[in-house]
Amino acid sequence: MSWLVNILDRLNKAKGQARQARVPFAVTFEGFQKILELNNEVLELMADMGDKMGGHFIFDRQYIISSAQTAKELVQQIIMEMNKIAPRKYLGLYESFQAIADQIDADLAGRLLIPQTPYVIPMAKVGSDALEAVGNKNARLAEVGRVLGVPTPPGFTVTTRAFGDFMEHAGLRRRLQPWLERWRSGEITSRQAAEALRPLVMEAELPPGLERDMRLAAQRLLGEAPGGVKTFAVRSSASGEDGDLSFAGQFRSLLGVEPDQLAEAYREVVASGYSARALEYSQRWNAAEDLTAMAVGCELMVDAQAAGVLYTLDPQHPEKDYMLISAGYGLGEPVVGGRTAADQYRVSRQPPHQVLGLDVVRKHQRLQAQPGGGIAVRPVEAALESAPALNTDQMARLAEMAHHIENYFKTPQDIEWALDGRGEFVILQVRPLNLKSQVTQLVCNIAEVLKERPVLFSGRGAVAQRGIGTGPVYLVERDEDLDEFPDGAILVTRFTSPRLGRVMGRAHGVITDVGTPTGHLATIAREFRVPTIVNTGVATHILRPGMEVTIDAEQNVVYEGTVKELCYFQFTEDMFEESQEFRQLRRVLRRIAPLNLVDPQDKDFTPRGCKTLHDITRFVHEKAVEEITNIDQHYHPGATAKNLKIDLPLGLTIIDIGGGLDAPEQARQVTVEQITSRPGRALLEGMAEPGLWSTQPMSVDLGSFMSSVTRTFANSLTSPREVGQNLAVVSREYLNLNLRLGYHFNIIDAYIADEISANYIYFRFLGGVTDLTRRTRRAKLLAEVLAHDDFRTEVRGDLVVGRIKKLPAEVMIEKMRLLGRLVSYSRQLDVKMQNDAQIDQYLDEFFKFNDGPELAVKS
Amino acid sequence: MSGEAKTQVLILDDEPIVCRRLQPNLEKSGYEVETFIRSDEALARVRQKHFDVVITDIKMEGLDGLGFLEQVKKISPGTEVIVITGFATMDTAKKSFQGGVFDFVAKPFSLSEIQGIVRKAEQKALQNS
Numbered sequence: 001m002s003w004l005v006n007i008l009d010r011l012n013k014a015k016g017q018a019r020q021a022r023v024p025f026a027v028t029f030e031g032f033q034k035i036l037e038l039n040n041e042v043l044e045l046m047a048d049m050g051d052k053m054g055g056h057f058i059f060d061r062q063y064i065i066s067s068a069q070t071a072k073e074l075v076q077q078i079i080m081e082m083n084k085i086a087p088r089k090y091l092g093l094y095e096s097f098q099a100i101a102d103q104i105d106a107d108l109a110g111r112l113l114i115p116q117t118p119y120v121i122p123m124a125k126v127g128s129d130a131l132e133a134v135g136n137k138n139a140r141l142a143e144v145g146r147v148l149g150v151p152t153p154p155g156f157t158v159t160t161r162a163f164g165d166f167m168e169h170a171g172l173r174r175r176l177q178p179w180l181e182r183w184r185s186g187e188i189t190s191r192q193a194a195e196a197l198r199p200l201v202m203e204a205e206l207p208p209g210l211e212r213d214m215r216l217a218a219q220r221l222l223g224e225a226p227g228g229v230k231t232f233a234v235r236s237s238a239s240g241e242d243g244d245l246s247f248a249g250q251f252r253s254l255l256g257v258e259p260d261q262l263a264e265a266y267r268e269v270v271a272s273g274y275s276a277r278a279l280e281y282s283q284r285w286n287a288a289e290d291l292t293a294m295a296v297g298c299e300l301m302v303d304a305q306a307a308g309v310l311y312t313l314d315p316q317h318p319e320k321d322y323m324l325i326s327a328g329y330g331l332g333e334p335v336v337g338g339r340t341a342a343d344q345y346r347v348s349r350q351p352p353h354q355v356l357g358l359d360v361v362r363k364h365q366r367l368q369a370q371p372g373g374g375i376a377v378r379p380v381e382a383a384l385e386s387a388p389a390l391n392t393d394q395m396a397r398l399a400e401m402a403h404h405i406e407n408y409f410k411t412p413q414d415i416e417w418a419l420d421g422r423g424e425f426v427i428l429q430v431r432p433l434n435l436k437s438q439v440t441q442l443v444c445n446i447a448e449v450l451k452e453r454p455v456l457f458s459g460r461g462a463v464a465q466r467g468i469g470t471g472p473v474y475l476v477e478r479d480e481d482l483d484e485f486p487d488g489a490i491l492v493t494r495f496t497s498p499r500l501g502r503v504m505g506r507a508h509g510v511i512t513d514v515g516t517p518t519g520h521l522a523t524i525a526r527e528f529r530v531p532t533i534v535n536t537g538v539a540t541h542i543l544r545p546g547m548e549v550t551i552d553a554e555q556n557v558v559y560e561g562t563v564k565e566l567c568y569f570q571f572t573e574d575m576f577e578e579s580q581e582f583r584q585l586r587r588v589l590r591r592i593a594p595l596n597l598v599d600p601q602d603k604d605f606t607p608r609g610c611k612t613l614h615d616i617t618r619f620v621h622e623k624a625v626e627e628i629t630n631i632d633q634h635y636h637p638g639a640t641a642k643n644l645k646i647d648l649p650l651g652l653t654i655i656d657i658g659g660g661l662d663a664p665e666q667a668r669q670v671t672v673e674q675i676t677s678r679p680g681r682a683l684l685e686g687m688a689e690p691g692l693w694s695t696q697p698m699s700v701d702l703g704s705f706m707s708s709v710t711r712t713f714a715n716s717l718t719s720p721r722e723v724g725q726n727l728a729v730v731s732r733e734y735l736n737l738n739l740r741l742g743y744h745f746n747i748i749d750a751y752i753a754d755e756i757s758a759n760y761i762y763f764r765f766l767g768g769v770t771d772l773t774r775r776t777r778r779a780k781l782l783a784e785v786l787a788h789d790d791f792r793t794e795v796r797g798d799l800v801v802g803r804i805k806k807l808p809a810e811v812m813i814e815k816m817r818l819l820g821r822l823v824s825y826s827r828q829l830d831v832k833m834q835n836d837a838q839i840d841q842y843l844d845e846f847f848k849f850n851d852g853p854e855l856a857v858k859s
Numbered sequence: 860m861s862g863e864a865k866t867q868v869l870i871l872d873d874e875p876i877v878c879r880r881l882q883p884n885l886e887k888s889g890y891e892v893e894t895f896i897r898s899d900e901a902l903a904r905v906r907q908k909h910f911d912v913v914i915t916d917i918k919m920e921g922l923d924g925l926g927f928l929e930q931v932k933k934i935s936p937g938t939e940v941i942v943i944t945g946f947a948t949m950d951t952a953k954k955s956f957q958g959g960v961f962d963f964v965a966k967p968f969s970l971s972e973i974q975g976i977v978r979k980a981e982q983k984a985l986q987n988s
Contacts, residue, residue: 056970056971057967057968058967059876059967060874060945060967579880
């Protein structure tokens with residue numbers, strides 16, 4: 001029916017704008033090929049940018065800028081080509097493109113874009129991409145809760161969007177500006193400025209809905225809270241805070257806030273951004289802007305019996321290798337603020353975190369949250385005054401938690417903690433402890449130290465996640481072994497498997513015999529930032545259970561014993577993931593790479609629904625195929641679309657542009673025998689050979705399914721419904737085939753004539769339903785076959801490209817048959833192949849099919 | 860290579876991220892590394908101290924990579940210079956060099972790639988001396 005509608009539509013249009021509507025087929029086809037070419041370029045560029053996120057490459061801002069620029073230009077060209085073949089039909093694409101391009105430009109210029117989130121987000125729902133919405137501090141706290149499972153207080157964030165609207169509503173920003181300018185010019189002191197600014201903030205009206213959203217979020221939390229204290233701690237989480245600058249203690253935190261005072265507390269915290277000391281601090285550090293965006297965290301008060309701060313390394317004596325805990329009774333605020341004497345405990349950095357020393361002071365008072373709201377100072381019972389606030393068992397438990405957190409962030413941490421009424425630790429805040437200069441002195445001779453250390457193996461395999469880890473070897477042979485996995489061990493196993501993800505958060509390193517750095521395991525390793533080396537070939541032979549080793553997934557070396565210096569050395573390096581360049585690339589990629597439009601039947605499959613550049617390319621590709629298959633016979637006599645009658649679930653439409661079919665013009669169907677296109681006939685004969693085409697549906701296991709659901713950076717297709725149209729354009733010498741079989745996306749472009757020099761075949765295969773490891777396996781198999789048959793072959797992740805040219809026609813025709821067989825055979829192979837060893841097995845099977853009788857002749 | 864005679868490497872790139880990431884990586888392989896983001900400061904240092912290997916970007920404010928290379932070779936002919944450059948300027952860079960440069964590396968580059976090139980440059984520099 002759509003075919004008919006299309007014709008009617010065109011006839012209608014033809015009345016008014018005949019020129020645009022009549023596009024000669026040659027032009028359509030040329031545009032179509034151009035779109036394919038550009039599409040491939042964009043996908044490759046996206047893959048390349050994605051690669052750079054892994055940490056093995058050094059790139060600079062220029063790379064980000066020029067790659068993003070190129071991506072924009074390519075996509076713009078794609079839209080223009082589409083407009084040539086379907087004039088004025090998808091004008092909405094220009095609009096979507098402009099919106100995305102503007103976002104990319106803003107990202108590149110480093111302009112702060114306040115994301116359009118709700119005013120309030122529950123902490124439990126803060127995801128990895130919420131940094132701009134919730135501020136550094138909240139994002140970090142949510143991250144340790146989400147990724148490491150560390151207990152954090154239930155709470156919610158008032159987002160930067162709420163802040164932005166607060167500033168604009170009732171013209172607050174405009175009213176603050178003159179005072180800030182007078183202060184910057186030196187006309188008034190920071191104290192005078194603060195005195196003028198504070199009442200402006202405190203008296204400003206909140207944007208409509210904000211107060212209600214906060215109240216509802218608070219009620220929901222209180223409904224779920226198990227009892228005890230029913231008030232909130234309200235803290236700042238500005239963008240930039242705890243990032244490049246700590247802003248430690250510059251903004252106000254309010255404790256014991258009752259639910260109906262949250263709005264007032266919110267204003268207080270925002271106003272503290274304009275206090276004299278906050279202004280001076282930002283001036284001293286030349287912070288790029290005055291307060292640009294502040295998110296605010298509202299957390300349920302912890303009924304703390306003890307609380308304080310833990311440094312995972314003592315900044316005064318980093319060489320002594322212990323953690324430093326400061327502790328007092330009750331709420332931690334006096335200890336954190338340094339307003340009271342506190343116990344100090346020194347605990348070993350290494351499990352089981354032995355207590356090395358106690359410095360216990362007399363503690364007369366404790367700060368306590370009052371059940372009805374507010375906080376109060378209470379005397380400490382006489383018997384407890386001189387006792388340590390934590391017992392040794394608690395110290396060790398706290399140290400273990402801190403150890404996990406440091407391992408994750410790969411740099412010493414400054415952690416605020418509390419011990420709640422039930423004796424459980426809760427982490428209140430996490431920030432990097434800056435002691436680069438001190439640590440550097442410890443390790444100035446790192447290369448010398450390393451030379452003396454026994455190397456177990458080096459340069460084997462590939463680094464999947466950078467980093468350094470030490471611990472005892474734990475060998476995983478079967479899945480059940482994972483149940484016993486000890487905290488802080490180095491996981492050693494033969495194959496990579498997504499199932500290892502279960503223990504990833506607790507491992508200090510992963511080393512495998514077999515696997516690829518682009519696999520699913522690598523993705524998980526990156527998520528948990530666990531140093532990982534895959535495909536070493538020797539790990540399970542050399543590494544024995546219980547052996548202490550150090551994995552250096554920076555230089556790809558595994559040492560015997562604990563190389564403490566390496567761990568320190570790591571502290572001196574900037575975390576790549578924390579660098580501005582990394583964050584910028586990640587931000588820009590978010591506008592480019594995720595694929596939201598997967599299903600052509602979906603109501604959002606429209607120009608307006610395109611949220612990323614990838615969406616646009618996906619949309620255009622689908623519509624370009626549609627355009628070319630819905631050829632209007634009235635305007636293009638001779639170029640009619642016919643369906644191929646074949647005994648395979650293929651659904652192929654063929655368009656003949658000259659001598660490719662021997663069938664009546666008005667026929668709607670053709671058979672393989674009626675195909676006179678040399679490359680087309682050979683390919684389809686190969687595909688149709690019996691025994692190759694597996695028609696039984698594959699059961700896709702949960703892991704693969706999940707990966708296909710969650711994968712956003714997919715060059716491929718993710719849902720069976722999105723199988724678009726399969727299309728071949730043929731002439732006597734030419735074939736251009738676009739195939740979606742199951743989940744793959746396959747292009748074959750070939751020209752075969754008697755003149756040898758013009759002959760070529762181009763083969764391109766991409767995508768699949770399963771995780772990248774398995775798709776990479778299939779890519780390997782395809783590449784092996786192509787290379788074996790003299791194709792110049794390239795593999796990048798799950799993309800395989802094969803090229804061959806300038807061979808006599810009969811050889812080229814044989815190659816086309818081979819490709820036909822290969823396409824049929826490899827259908828769903830990625831689901832079938834469970835491990836790398838099976839590649840060879842299936843390869844053998846294929847060659848048996850392929851060479852059949854010939855094999856006997858050869859051997 | 861004893862602790863006393865480490866190979867001296869200088870890195871010049873106006874994008875601090877390049878220095879920040881390359882320095883620790885090379886130090887761990889046993890090189891002594893100094894980094895600069897301004898070519899005039901790097902040049903002043905070259906006048907004071909001998910470097911075996913220099914890694915420099917091409918496009919910079921003031922004295923650019925080409926000028927810097929020329930100066931380094933004049934002051935210290937035995938120093939081997941590796942040029943790192945964005946892919947857009949790679950061809951122009953190659954063409955404009957008459958010689959004297961040890962190798963070119965296109966940005967972005969992988970850590971193992973630069974390590975390999977530095978190692979070869981080091982060998983050549985040691986022969987020079």
